[in-house]
Amino acid sequence: MFRKMSDDVRVVKVFRDGTRRVHHDHTVDGEWDTKRKGTDVFGRVIYWMANPELPEEIECVMCGETYTSDDLKELDDMGEHYHREEGCFLCPDCWDNFQRLPLEEQTKIAITNGWKEVQHED
Ligand SMILES: [Zn+2]
Numbered sequence: 001m002f003r004k005m006s007d008d009v010r011v012v013k014v015f016r017d018g019t020r021r022v023h024h025d026h027t028v029d030g031e032w033d034t035k036r037k038g039t040d041v042f043g044r045v046i047y048w049m050a051n052p053e054l055p056e057e058i059e060c061v062m063c064g065e066t067y068t069s070d071d072l073k074e075l076d077d078m079g080e081h082y083h084r085e086e087g088c089f090l091c092p093d094c095w096d097n098f099q100r101l102p103l104e105e106q107t108k109i110a111i112t113n114g115w116k117e118v119q120h121e122d
Pocket residue numbers: 060061062063064065090091092093094095
């Protein structure tokens with residue numbers, strides 16, 4: 001039998017003895033899993049909220065390293081140069097390497113990745 005399960009969310013449960021705890025729970029066919037298992041033992045969900053969003057991550061198209069928006073802010077603060085445009089990101093190292101490549105190579109990479117601008121003004 002097919003059951004529709006939701007993602008886990010943060011919930012506050014109250015237990016039989018009155019204690020409240022923060023937990024994770026999900027629904028199965030629209031009903032809290034806790035309720036299905038038995039609120040006496042597993043507690044009753046009295047409040048829930050969506051999980052906090054993961055910070056946005058961006059992946060360098062050349063080395064595959066991921067950076068969060070916080071990392072990028074840090075790079076900005078340190079005055080590091082990187083390349084970012086829609087659908088494309090180059091980390092400082094790769095951007096540095098890229099700029100050392102012969103123009104022909106740069107153009108090839110730019111075309112492969114569909115970049116709008118190749119030259120970057122610092
Ligand atoms: Zn990189």
